């Protein structure tokens with residue numbers, strides 16, 4: 001895990017070297033001060049040589065100026081390094097999440113992903129900056145200070161050395177305890193995020209059932225569990241901090257007493273004693289840094305582990321090494337003995353399903369809810385891969401095509417159209433990012449959007465989405481259709497595109513859809529049978545597979561499932 005963590009420093013080697021070297025110099029200069037004070041008191045003062053005293057003072061001033069400049073470099077560049085690493089990781093994670101297949105999103109809460117991309121990465125960034133630098137510098141200062149103290153007076157140095165095992169014990173204790181506490185805290189904050197996500201996106205349902213109190217109770221439970229974990233972690237930290245504080249004061253006192261006695265015995269000079277007391281103070285800094293790291297390290301590493309765990313989830317729909325980039329597909333689709341289950345442990349939704357669609361045909365799928373119509377349509381763009389059998393387009397297995405090129409050939413219009421925050425123009429252009437204004441306006445005209453765009457004061461530049469104009473279901477759907485005119489795919493999937501509209505809007509949208517499906521292979525999932533009268537073929541999908549197939553008229557004549565559904569709807 002640590003080796004992997006360090007691999008993120010590679011692109012910022014130069015920054016790391018500058019930051020690290022500056023920090024090392026600052027630490028060495030810190031050690032110089034007590035040594036200078038000692039020679040001041042024991043050598044320069046008794047000799048009364050004021051020229052040297054002034055010179056040494058100027059030199060010390062110079063050392064401090066350099067130290068201050070380097071301190072700036074360490075703080076600024078060090079944080080910059082941490083931020084750079086955090087940004088790289090966020091890029092990688094976002095890219096990775098975008099590559100994931102539908103199955104991943106079926107099973108992962110947005111709140112959990114958000115929490116990894118934000119909270120976890122903040123802590124990892126902090127660790128990236130402070131971790132190696134503070135650890136190395138602290139060890140270095142510690143060893144350096146002890147070496148100098150031993151050269152000044154062995155007995156007094158040994159007295160201080162006794163404190164080291166206690167320190168190591170405290171550090172180890174805190175590390176174990178905090179590891180556990182942070183891990184729990186991360187799980188809990190992800191839970192809190194997921195709960196907020198549920199309550200906010202489902203707020204309309206919550207309010208319509210007046211279940212606010214119920215939601216509040218569930219949130220309180222998660223929030224308090226998070227609080228307990230975090231407070232627990234800080235309790236451990238408080239124990240460790242206060243013990244270390246007491247230890248350091250004790251050491252100062254012991255140094256003073258033993259030092260005074262040694263001075264009395266003429267084994268130690270006054271300047272040496274002062275210098276010892278100052279060194280005990282110098283030791284405070286690395287110890288404080290190490291205690292700060294005790295909080296940061298387990299926290300950052302717990303976050304990093306979650307980050308790596310997420311990165312290691314490979315999308316289950318992958319391109320083969322020798323996958324073909326397809327272009328201009330005709331749209332002859334064939335399902336051959338297709339078997340598919342969402343979860344390996346569950347009964348297949350589709351069981352050895354076979355059928356064919358000719359290029360340019362309009363096929364409608366009808367049938368009872370949960371029979372698998374949407375599933376059939378999700379397999380064509382490879383949102384999921386089949387478990388058995390194959391799906392081919394123009395005779396080629398879709399798993400032999402790159403998924404990007406395959407999806408470029410397929411357009412999907414769903415009932416629930418997602419609008420991105422931005423202008424109307426940008427939202428239409430989502431179908432073809434480099435579309436010209438003329439192309440966008442033509443697509444809007446073909447999707448029968450012109451009328452309503454004209455009425456908007458800002459026209460195509462109107463802001464839509466969460467922070468902009470709210471569009472009706474029918475208007476959103478026309479945006480989706482306009483996107484498709486721009487994308488211009490040979491295969492079209494219309495998933496219950498008109499089932500939530502009033503008759504007038506539906507007529508307009510039907511018109512737009514009929515134009516859109518011209519010269520394309522079109523698959524329509526419809527619940528309202530009247531809208532698919534003109535389909536070339538209707539397939540009746542049930543849990544047993546495709547039970548009936550034929551034109552509207554044929555199926556009515558057959559007087560089977562479709563005729564029954566039709567009669568119920570007409571009634």
Ligand SMILES: Nc1ncnc2c1ncn2[C@@H]1O[C@H](COP(=O)(O)OP(=O)(O)OP(=O)(O)O)[C@@H](O)[C@H]1O
Nearest residue numbers: 106342343349367368369370371372373374375376
């Ligand atoms: N993402 C999913 N994960 C697990 N199971 C799923 C998922 N989506 C659908 N299913 C299950 O697969 C079966 C078929 O669902 P599908 O959505 O394909 O049916 P449908 O015919 O389109 O239904 P409807 O007309 O109600 O939209 C259902 O039993 C459903 O519970």
